[in-house]
Amino acid sequence: MMIQAVLRSNGLRRTWFGIYSAGMEPIDCLDLASSTGLPWVELSLVASNAIDATSLGPRLALPLSLSLPLTDQTARLKHAMPYQLLGLADPADCDRYTVRADEEFTLEFEESKVDDSELLQAPLVRYARHLLLHAITNGASDIHINPLAEDCQVLFRIDGFLVEQPKPPNQLNKRLLARIKVMANLDLTESGQAQDGVLSVEDIQGISRRFRVSVLPSLHGEKAVLRLVGHAQEIPLLGDLGFTPHQLNEVNELLDHTQGLILVTGPTGSGKSLTLGRILMDLARNDRHVASVEDPIEFELPNVHQVQLNRSRNLDFPASLRALLRQDPDVLMVGEIRDQETAEIALQAAETGHLVLSTLHTKRPSDAYQRLAHFGLSEPHLRSVLRIVIGQRLVRTLCAICTGSGCSECQNGYRGRTGLFQYWRPGDAPKPEHTDYEESIRYHLAHQRTTWQEITRVLGRSNHHVVA
Numbered sequence: 001m002m003i004q005a006v007l008r009s010n011g012l013r014r015t016w017f018g019i020y021s022a023g024m025e026p027i028d029c030l031d032l033a034s035s036t037g038l039p040w041v042e043l044s045l046v047a048s049n050a051i052d053a054t055s056l057g058p059r060l061a062l063p064l065s066l067s068l069p070l071t072d073q074t075a076r077l078k079h080a081m082p083y084q085l086l087g088l089a090d091p092a093d094c095d096r097y098t099v100r101a102d103e104e105f106t107l108e109f110e111e112s113k114v115d116d117s118e119l120l121q122a123p124l125v126r127y128a129r130h131l132l133l134h135a136i137t138n139g140a141s142d143i144h145i146n147p148l149a150e151d152c153q154v155l156f157r158i159d160g161f162l163v164e165q166p167k168p169p170n171q172l173n174k175r176l177l178a179r180i181k182v183m184a185n186l187d188l189t190e191s192g193q194a195q196d197g198v199l200s201v202e203d204i205q206g207i208s209r210r211f212r213v214s215v216l217p218s219l220h221g222e223k224a225v226l227r228l229v230g231h232a233q234e235i236p237l238l239g240d241l242g243f244t245p246h247q248l249n250e251v252n253e254l255l256d257h258t259q260g261l262i263l264v265t266g267p268t269g270s271g272k273s274l275t276l277g278r279i280l281m282d283l284a285r286n287d288r289h290v291a292s293v294e295d296p297i298e299f300e301l302p303n304v305h306q307v308q309l310n311r312s313r314n315l316d317f318p319a320s321l322r323a324l325l326r327q328d329p330d331v332l333m334v335g336e337i338r339d340q341e342t343a344e345i346a347l348q349a350a351e352t353g354h355l356v357l358s359t360l361h362t363k364r365p366s367d368a369y370q371r372l373a374h375f376g377l378s379e380p381h382l383r384s385v386l387r388i389v390i391g392q393r394l395v396r397t398l399c400a401i402c403t404g405s406g407c408s409e410c411q412n413g414y415r416g417r418t419g420l421f422q423y424w425r426p427g428d429a430p431k432p433e434h435t436d437y438e439e440s441i442r443y444h445l446a447h448q449r450t451t452w453q454e455i456t457r458v459l460g461r462s463n464h465h466v467v468a
């Protein structure tokens with residue numbers, strides 16, 4: 001681990017030094033550089049061989065020397081690394097940069113022999129990578145890079161909320177988007193049109209992670225949104241998704257069936273993909289051929305034959321489904337039922353020896369029935385095939401460390417999310433809307449996993465009677 005900083009001698013010439021700092025991640029160095037207004041460069045370019053890596057800690061051997069005029073930038077160095085450079089002589093007292101860090105060692109700087117373009121390239125590459133890794137380790141689902149008039153803004157979506165991140169270091173700021181486009185194989189020369197791509201990065205454990213990248217022109221330049229494709233390791237066990245014990249029993253029974261249709265409903269971002277992902281992974285363990293058609297693939301699932309829709313090649317839901325059905329699947333997941341043709345094929349598969357799972361965008365689970373009927377499916381037919389509709393929402397869970405008072409590990413007392421579920425079966429008596437999710441709400445409140453405030457935020461105010 002290291003800290004980097006830059007000295008700017010004048011507009012053209014730059015030089016720099018680096019020091020090791022135990023317990024500090026490179027991303028923190030970037031934050032530090034950014035917050036102190038110091039540009040940031042890659043240490044390895046200059047003096048990696050100068051650092052005695054065997055003696056981590058405050059000891060440092062930099063056989064470099066440098067003469068530079070004093071500037072405001074260099075004066076600020078002292079404040080950039082207060083704990084490492086406590087012994088730094090006051091730059092105001094120096095006319096040369098022979099900087100003494102303390103009694104034991106001396107830092108001396110020398111002029112850079114590296115040209116500007118090389119100097120700027122490596123930090124950009126590293127910064128972009130650190131940004132992606134930082135998002136992964138912080139549990140972000142999306143990264144937003146918003147162009148502003150002067151610079152750019154970076155936000156992570158964590159547990160459903162956008163959280164602003166430290167700005168990229170000044171000299172990298174406007175070039176971050178170009179780097180993302182390069183990583184996603186997008187056309188750098190094109191900035192007036194929407195572009196989509198995929199980029200991969202290896203995470204800290206060496207696992208390859210993918211981001212879907214969407215770039216769109218806006219007022220101050222292109223805006224990029226990166227959606228992290230989920231990894232199977234991140235999908236909780238069925239029992240940890242938020243089902244009540246009673247609900248969990250019912251789900252487990254359902255999954256013993258070999259045919260029929262199971263629907264999961266809820267708005268975008270309500271956790272439907274997570275639930276279906278876990279169910280598919282569990283089913284794939286039982287010697288069954290599990291296949292899915294998705295648009296887009298949100299989680300990469302082991303042992304599941306996942307097909308990504310591709311409209312430009314006429315691979316839409318109906319076409320993909322027909323093709324997959326010829327491949328002898330036991331379990332089939334259809335990302336979403338959006339049209340009559342898909343509904344008909346899914347229903348037909350569900351009554352001919354396949355367990356079919358899918359999602360529908362409906363507000364309440366009971367609405368799913370009307371929606372399918374609207375696609376022209378007859379009610380008796382539906383009734384015989386549709387086993388269950390599972391409604392799902394996600395609520396934020398209280399932080400286990402501070403139990404909701406707020407700490408550095410959470411966002412306003414919340415950390416992570418859990419599901420609220422409710423079931424509906426054909427033939428169930430209609431229930432008033434304000435009783436939706438009642439069993440889940442009571443369960444989570446009784447176990448102090450979330451708050452009433454959070455539940456009303458997600459469901460609206462109509463459920464007030466539950467606690468009353």
Ligand SMILES: [Zn+2]
Nearest residue numbers: 399402407410
């Ligand atoms: Zn906390």
